[in-house]
Amino acid sequence: MKTNYLMLHTITRIVALIILSFSVYLFFAGHYTPGGGFIGGLMFSCGLLLLYLSFDLSKIQTVLPIDFEKVIAIGLLIGIGTGLNSMLFGDPFLTMYFDYFSIWPFGEVALTTTTPFAIAIFLVVVGVALLTILTIAGDEA
Amino acid sequence: MSLLHYLVLSPFILAIFIPFLYKWFRNVHTGWFILPLPVILFGYLLTFVTTGQGMDVVMETVPWVPSLGINFTVYLDGLSLLFALLITGIGALVVLYSIFYIANKKDEPLNNFYVYLLMFMGAMLGVVLTDNLIVVYVFWELTSLASSLLIAYWFHKEKSRYGAQKSMLITVSGGFAMLAGFSLLYVITGTFSIQGIIEQSAQVISSPLAVPAMLLVLAGAFTKSAQFPFHIWLPDAMEAPTPVSAYLHSATMVKAGIYLVARFTPVFGGMPEWFWIVSAAGIITLTWGSISAVRQKDLKGILAFSTVSQLGLIMSLLGLGSAALYFDAADEGQFYTFAVMAAVFHLINHATFKGGLFMAVGIIDHETGTRDIRKLGGLMSVMPITFTISLIGLASMAGLPPFNGFLSKEMFFTGVLDATELPIFNMQTFGLVFPVLAWIASIFTFLYCLIMLMKTFFGKYQPEKLEKEAHEAPIGMLISPIILISLVVIIGFFPNILAYTIIEPVMNSILPGFEFEPNIYHWHGLNTEIFMTVGVILFGSLLFLNLNRWQETYFFLRERDPLNQVYDKGLDGLITSAQGITNIQMTGLLRDYFAYMSIFMVGSLIVTMFWFDAFTFDVDFGMMGSVTPYAVIIVVLLAVVSLSLPFIQHRVSAIAVLGVVGFLIALLFVNFRAPDLALTQLLVETVMVVLFLLCFYFLPELKKEDFKPKFRWLNLVIAISVGLTVSLIGVSTLAMSQTDGYESISMYFIENTYELTGGENMVNMILDDFRALDTILEVLVLGIAALGVVALIKMRFKGGEDV
Numbered sequence: 001m002k003t004n005y006l007m008l009h010t011i012t013r014i015v016a017l018i019i020l021s022f023s024v025y026l027f028f029a030g031h032y033t034p035g036g037g038f039i040g041g042l043m044f045s046c047g048l049l050l051l052y053l054s055f056d057l058s059k060i061q062t063v064l065p066i067d068f069e070k071v072i073a074i075g076l077l078i079g080i081g082t083g084l085n086s087m088l089f090g091d092p093f094l095t096m097y098f099d100y101f102s103i104w105p106f107g108e109v110a111l112t113t114t115t116p117f118a119i120a121i122f123l124v125v126v127g128v129a130l131l132t133i134l135t136i137a138g139d140e141a
Numbered sequence: 142m143s144l145l146h147y148l149v150l151s152p153f154i155l156a157i158f159i160p161f162l163y164k165w166f167r168n169v170h171t172g173w174f175i176l177p178l179p180v181i182l183f184g185y186l187l188t189f190v191t192t193g194q195g196m197d198v199v200m201e202t203v204p205w206v207p208s209l210g211i212n213f214t215v216y217l218d219g220l221s222l223l224f225a226l227l228i229t230g231i232g233a234l235v236v237l238y239s240i241f242y243i244a245n246k247k248d249e250p251l252n253n254f255y256v257y258l259l260m261f262m263g264a265m266l267g268v269v270l271t272d273n274l275i276v277v278y279v280f281w282e283l284t285s286l287a288s289s290l291l292i293a294y295w296f297h298k299e300k301s302r303y304g305a306q307k308s309m310l311i312t313v314s315g316g317f318a319m320l321a322g323f324s325l326l327y328v329i330t331g332t333f334s335i336q337g338i339i340e341q342s343a344q345v346i347s348s349p350l351a352v353p354a355m356l357l358v359l360a361g362a363f364t365k366s367a368q369f370p371f372h373i374w375l376p377d378a379m380e381a382p383t384p385v386s387a388y389l390h391s392a393t394m395v396k397a398g399i400y401l402v403a404r405f406t407p408v409f410g411g412m413p414e415w416f417w418i419v420s421a422a423g424i425i426t427l428t429w430g431s432i433s434a435v436r437q438k439d440l441k442g443i444l445a446f447s448t449v450s451q452l453g454l455i456m457s458l459l460g461l462g463s464a465a466l467y468f469d470a471a472d473e474g475q476f477y478t479f480a481v482m483a484a485v486f487h488l489i490n491h492a493t494f495k496g497g498l499f500m501a502v503g504i505i506d507h508e509t510g511t512r513d514i515r516k517l518g519g520l521m522s523v524m525p526i527t528f529t530i531s532l533i534g535l536a537s538m539a540g541l542p543p544f545n546g547f548l549s550k551e552m553f554f555t556g557v558l559d560a561t562e563l564p565i566f567n568m569q570t571f572g573l574v575f576p577v578l579a580w581i582a583s584i585f586t587f588l589y590c591l592i593m594l595m596k597t598f599f600g601k602y603q604p605e606k607l608e609k610e611a612h613e614a615p616i617g618m619l620i621s622p623i624i625l626i627s628l629v630v631i632i633g634f635f636p637n638i639l640a641y642t643i644i645e646p647v648m649n650s651i652l653p654g655f656e657f658e659p660n661i662y663h664w665h666g667l668n669t670e671i672f673m674t675v676g677v678i679l680f681g682s683l684l685f686l687n688l689n690r691w692q693e694t695y696f697f698l699r700e701r702d703p704l705n706q707v708y709d710k711g712l713d714g715l716i717t718s719a720q721g722i723t724n725i726q727m728t729g730l731l732r733d734y735f736a737y738m739s740i741f742m743v744g745s746l747i748v749t750m751f752w753f754d755a756f757t758f759d760v761d762f763g764m765m766g767s768v769t770p771y772a773v774i775i776v777v778l779l780a781v782v783s784l785s786l787p788f789i790q791h792r793v794s795a796i797a798v799l800g801v802v803g804f805l806i807a808l809l810f811v812n813f814r815a816p817d818l819a820l821t822q823l824l825v826e827t828v829m830v831v832l833f834l835l836c837f838y839f840l841p842e843l844k845k846e847d848f849k850p851k852f853r854w855l856n857l858v859i860a861i862s863v864g865l866t867v868s869l870i871g872v873s874t875l876a877m878s879q880t881d882g883y884e885s886i887s888m889y890f891i892e893n894t895y896e897l898t899g900g901e902n903m904v905n906m907i908l909d910d911f912r913a914l915d916t917i918l919e920v921l922v923l924g925i926a927a928l929g930v931v932a933l934i935k936m937r938f939k940g941g942e943d944v
Contacts, residue, residue: 026820034816036905042824049831069931072924079917087213088142092204094913098899110899114909117916121909124920128927129828135934137835 012054019047027122037118041125048130057138068131075123082117143201145215148182149270152263156256163252171251172240179233186225190642210333216272219646224269224400227492231392232262234621238500239384241617254294261287265393269400274323274333285312288389292381304377311374312364319361325354339407346412355409366398367449368456369426373704376445383503390448391495402459403651410463423457428578431585433702440502440512443589451491454553458484461560465652478655479559483552485647490545497625498534501527504618510608519602523611528598530622537629539590545632548661554670580673587681636661739859743866757876771812779805792837800830817904
């Protein structure tokens with residue numbers, strides 16, 4: 001019998017959207033309020049996981065053809081790059097900088113090198129969580 | 142960052158682009174993109190070469206981890222300049238040669254090859270150009286890594302993998318020892334800077350840690366430079382493509398050990414232990430290597446052992462020369478510096494003739510399909526240019542006039558003869574051993590050079606034994622060896638062009654404070670050295686003529702070094718014992734693992750706490766804040782839920798209940814106003830529950846298990862002791878913080894977070910800024926763990942195969 005998960009699919013679509021956008025919010029909120037790269041990454045993986053759980057594994061893979069091994073690698077490279085960046089200016093490894101800029105239309109914003117670092121963590125967390133789960137779930141034996 | 146910093150980093154930067162260049166320009170050999178780099182670097186380095194008056198020493202610092210005294214300091218003096226010139230100069234020639242040696246075919250992963258080669262080049266430049274011991278160590282291990290990747294370039298061959306593993310195991314463990322030695326030096330002097338340590342060398346020598354530190358540093362140098370008995374990796378490393386052999390094993394990697402010994406001569410030189418160990422290891426390696434080379438049937442095997450023995454020669458000269466530091470410069474120390482000069486000169490000569498010879502052998506291999514001297518012969522008329530190259534190179538290696546090898550070998554003889562006159566370190570007693578061994582080794586050196594020449598180029602040409610129709614190599618492959626061999630001739634005729642430009646600055650860095658007259662002459666008159674050379678030629682020829690008679694002996698029939706057995710047995714033993722231990726420990730039962738972990742944790746914690754007398758229960762309850770009713774409710778709930786866990790029979794419900802525990806802990810975090818932690822805990826818990834459910838999907842139904850009563854009691858004891866220990870430690874910590882008045886570190890963060898990072902979320906700023914190094918390493922661990930999962934699940938053997 002072919003089952004039809006209409007309810008599940010519809011709700012998943014809406015909820016996943018909310019979770020994913022919330023995770024982006026969490027990521028940027030991390031500078032001043034709870035959130036940040038790790039939590040944002042986990043939340044993002046939860047959103048994607050929901051998609052994987054309700055739809056078929058292969059279906060999502062055609063829509064989102066992401067190689068999570070590469071995501072981990074890119075994340076680590078960004079992280080190490082942020083660290084090396086400060087050495088170019090003669091500061092120790094992983095020195096972070098910040099300053100305030102006024103950018104239209106946001107007004108005055110704080111820009112900091114912790115953001116790329118947090119992106120690195122975000123990417124690695126997403127990559128690790130999904131790579132592990134998908135590998136185990138996709139195992140044939 | 143100065144230009145020199147970029148010089149060290151430039152190979153790595155270029156390496157990033159190689160995969161793209163390889164992909165986009167499939168028709169162009171990737172080597173052409175590499176070639177400009179070493180040429181430019183070589184040209185730039187040449188500008189530092191002076192014409193007398195000593196060179197200016199350059200030192201530039203970029204802080205890396207300044208709080209630990211680790212800085213990326215570039216230091217360029219005579220010694221580093223010589224090595225950097227060798228690395229880039231010979232590197233350029235090798236790249237040019239490799240373009241013609243490794244064909245631009247689909248199944249040749251050229252991108253990998255050149256990325257490894259660049260990695261290696263950068264790592265070598267890093268080793269010789271940095272002043273900080275930790276940075277030196279990092280680059281040092283990187284050379285080991287890159288070289289084993291290069292050796293295993295044709296990884297489908299089992300011998301390549303074996304050779305790569307061997308070189309890695311031996312050189313990396315030597316590197317670990319070296320790191321320990323560096324740490325001891327730090328303990329003695331309080332600095333990681335080599336120049337700083339040299340300044341305090343008197344303090345180093347008088348320290349009781351001097352001998353252990355020296356031995357550990359030498360372990361690194363000896364493994365890398367293939368000194369006896371660590372030399373066994375070098376012949377097996379010959380499975381690498383020939384350009385790699387020419388580069389790594391004649392000019393660069395194996396010379397890293399020589400560099401290290403030379404670099405540390407101002408520190409340890411003058412210590413009798415240093416003198417004896419370095420010179421004895423060198424002379425033994427020289428003799429053993431030259432005798433072993435005669436047993437080889439493979440051209441590259443002969444060259445490998447010849448490299449081993451020549452490295453021994455340089456090493457022993459450095460050891461003998463270090464005696465100079467025993468005296469003051471003004472004293473008679475001047476007299477003993479000659480050996481160091483011979484070492485430096487021979488280092489340069491060896492790089493030129495051995496590089497050329499390796500390339501010539503590569504050409505023979507490439508054009509005939511074999512390197513076995515039993516199959517080769519009569520190539521003189523077929524490959525006249527290669528023959529000329531080999532003839533000059535071999536003559537130089539055998540120490541025949543008028544080539545540069547002759548000059549440095551004469552100097553070597555002078556060095557060992559001088560050594561017998563040393564009035565120190567009991568030299569009169571053992572001194573005679575040095576010239577005798579040196580002379581014997583030279584006879585065998587002459588002999589294997591003769592064998593190589595005669596068996597390859599003279600005799601009968603046997604095309605039926607060769608895989609290919611032999612013919613001369615294309616011009617591109619000949620350029621590099623011709624340049625190197627021309628250097629052999631030029632240096633042979635005009636050795637003094639190197640005297641004040643290269644050799645003197647090098648000597649100034651090895652033996653600071655001495656004055657030198659680095660003049661090299663062809664003719665010294667009829668002295669002992671000349672007679673020794675004549676004897677070498679006579680005896681060598683005699684042995685060659687009677688080759689058949691004594692080469693049938695058991696010792697000479699075996700091609701492989703008997704020491705290999707020790708290595709193989711050791712490796713086997715390591716694997717068997719590791720498997721044995723693993724079998725005891727890895728029962729495949731999760732509860733066993735938990736039991737082991739808990740017992741270990743409880744044991745170590747209790748021992749530590751008692752050791753430091755840290756158990757106190759003197760809690761002042763008046764100083765504690767009040768407990769909210771929410772907290773009480775959550776804790777009670779937690780206890781109830783945890784206690785219900787063991788009674789659940791169904792797997793999925795067990796997971797769900799475990800999830801409840803996690804969520805309750807998150808609530809507890811909320812109660813204590815830690816929203817970040819709570820959020821993290823919630824999300825981690827969610828992901829973990831999904832993960833668990835997935836894993837359990839593949840497992841059979843949970844069965845009611847029969848435990849023996851004894852086992853059950855044991856479990857109870859473990860569980861209670863874990864709980865008790867953790868609680869006791871919690872109470873003690875509280876009591877201690879009340880009585881000893883330790884200030885909480887959180888105040889620092891509360892006060893400084895906004896000032897220093899511009900962020901207000903303290904937890905996040907600690908993660909991303911204050912302790913970013915921890916974070917990046919944790920994330921790295923996560924990544925490795927995920928790759929481990931992939932490797933275990935996707936790449937496991939199918940069926941009942943075991944690893």
